[in-house]
Amino acid sequence: MRELPPEIKLTYIIAIIIMLLFVCFIIMMVFIYNKKQLIQQQENQIKESEFQNQLLQKELERQKAIQVERERISQDMHDDLGAGISAIKLQAEFLKYKMPQESFSEDLEAIINSSEDMNLAMREILWSLNSQNDTVGNFIEYTTLYIKRFLSKTSIDSHFNSNVPEKETNLTVKARRNLFLAVKEAVHNIYKHSQANEVFIEFEQNKDSFCITIIDNGIGLSETTQKGNGMSNMSLRMESINGTFKIIPAQKGLRLLFVYPLQD
Incomplete structure (x- = not known):
């Protein structure tokens, strides 16, 4: 080449x-x-x-x-x-x-x-x-105290049970106030209409929600109570905080359930 x-x-x-x-x-x-x-x-x-x-x-x-x-x-x-x-x-x-x-x-x-x-x-x-009251624990404490004071002037005995975690969970001002007013309305309705002599209030918190159950041993849901503003007011208050309100009839008395979804 x-x-x-x-x-x-x-x-x-x-x-x-x-x-x-x-x-x-x-x-x-x-x-x-x-x-x-x-x-x-x-x-x-x-x-x-x-x-x-x-x-x-x-x-x-x-x-x-x-x-x-x-x-x-x-x-x-x-x-x-x-x-x-x-x-x-x-x-x-x-x-x-x-x-x-x-x-x-x-x-x-x-x-x-x-x-x-x-x-x-x-x-x-x-x-x-x-x-300082924006927690589930403080809500339970204040609500329990209020119900005890209110019913102490009546012939209705109150019983309480609380099942919530030790770690505090925050509640917004709006949620705390509407929950309290809904429970207050429920207790006042029991006093006025139920003819009960006992009421049981249970507070329970799980991962997703805070629940309040109120049970009385009265006459149940009468026509007057059913048509009154009290039930609709409780429902509206729970709706305003994205919660739910349920009326659960029983053989004797009435069971009211308030459920508030907890935010992450």
């Missing part, structure tokens, strides 16, 4: 070198491009993370501001309204003993009872506003 002239060899060598340099250049450009893309992606992730942190910080600040405002309103109500209601009650009691006439006594007794009702209503509002 004839050997190539030196000029052609040199040309081939130069061509090969140029091709190798071009390939190296392409590889380097691809590497630089990928590096820039990676850096840009990391910068975007950092910016997104910073943005999310800012949003989270703003949300935490907003929640803290709401909590501070709730506590301020609670304190103002306690200081101003509470003192005013107590003063009205004391003045009415003083006048009742000072003016024993029957007509005045009845009016003053009505004022005293109204003052007590207002005071209880205010305490309920204060309880619902206090962020």
Whole structure:
């Protein structure tokens, strides 16, 4: 085979070198491009993370501001309204003993009872506003205390059972208040319509829901109770917090079931 002239060899060598340099250049450009893309992606992730942190910080600040405002309103109500209601009650009691006439006594007794009702209503509002009560445990404690106090003035005996985890589960203000008002309505209906002498209240929490069962040994669901606003009010309150309310007839008495879905 004839050997190539030196000029052609040199040309081939130069061509090969140029091709190798071009390939190296392409590889380097691809590497630089990928590096820039990676850096840009990391910068975007950092910016997104910073943005999310800012949003989270703003949300935490907003929640803290709401909590501070709730506590301020609670304190103002306690200081101003509470003192005013107590003063009205004391003045009415003083006048009742000072003016024993029957007509005045009845009016003053009505004022005293109204003052007590207002005071209880205010305490309920204060309880619902206090962020320290936003747990299942505190809800059970307050609701149990309320039912015991209310039924202590009646001939109905109350029995309680609680089956909830030791670890506290949070409840929103809206859920806590509507659950309490629904249970309160149920207990008042039992007192007014059931003719029961015993009521059983059970609190139970599982992974997905918080359940309240109320059972009485009364006459069951009468036509008056069935058509009354109490049952529809309880249903509406549970619907407002995405919960459910069920009426379960029994051979004797009535079983009411309130189920609130717990959020993760």
